[in-house]
Amino acid sequence: MDATFWATVALVLFLALIFYMKVPGTVGKSLDARAEKIKAELEEARRLREEAQQLLAEYQRKRKEAEKEAAEIVEHAKREAGQLVAEAKQKTEDYVTRRAALAEQKIGQAERDAVNEVRARAVDIAVEAARTVLAGKVDQKVGGELFKSSLDALKTRLN
Template sequence: MLEDPTFWALVGLIIFFAIMIYLKVPKTVTGGLDKRAERITTELDQARKLREEAQALLAEYQRKAREAESEAEEIIDQATREAEALGAEARARMEEYVASRTKLAEDKIAQAEAQAIQEVKALSADVAIAAAERILTAKAKGATADALVDAAIGDVKGKLH
């Protein structure tokens, strides 16, 4: 048995395991493995937390983007309504301006017509008076004629004005 190499291999293996146990190699290996497992678990927990935070941030940014889009639509709608209101107001003012200018022009035309009619009446009265004066002067002579002409001229003037 002492000459059997298998026996010495077994003795060497037992001594090797004894030295390993004496030096606490299994505890060191398991301790290292445990530490590594804890570190991996910690990293996984941190990664999970970071992922949750990233999802929360993404949800927050998406919500803010929707709110901003909604607000932009409201601003556009309000601006459109204001532009339509300003356009309607401008059209109304323009119509009022055109109507007032038209009325003013019509009033000036009516005033010019009235003035022209007055001038024609005055001119025709002056012509009629002058004609009557010539006719009466040619037919009637003397102080009686002068008195008749003056009375006729006064009557014509009073009736025409």
């Protein structure tokens, strides 16, 4: 009996033992379980990918809406700023107009006051000059009466 015979017998016994212990079935079940696990992982990955694509689409939509809203806010702010500028310009023009009118009134009043003061001074000078001239020509009693009557006449004219 040679070694080949014993190697063949050992191989046959080994194969019989493997089949007796149902190793091919166990290996098959193990491979099937592993295939099922891989299939479930692939299905989960596909589901997660679809969910991620949906979330991405939703976030892109929200980003577009936010950009649109931001653009509307900026446009609204620009309109308000334009209105505020126009309103401020109008108020400034009104203020300048009122101040100019007030200044014109003050200037007019100052002119009237100056004219009245010049008139009063002119009357005082005229009265003094008349008194001096009349004092030299008329006696004091007649001069005093003339002065009083002239002064009364002048006062009635001014009032």
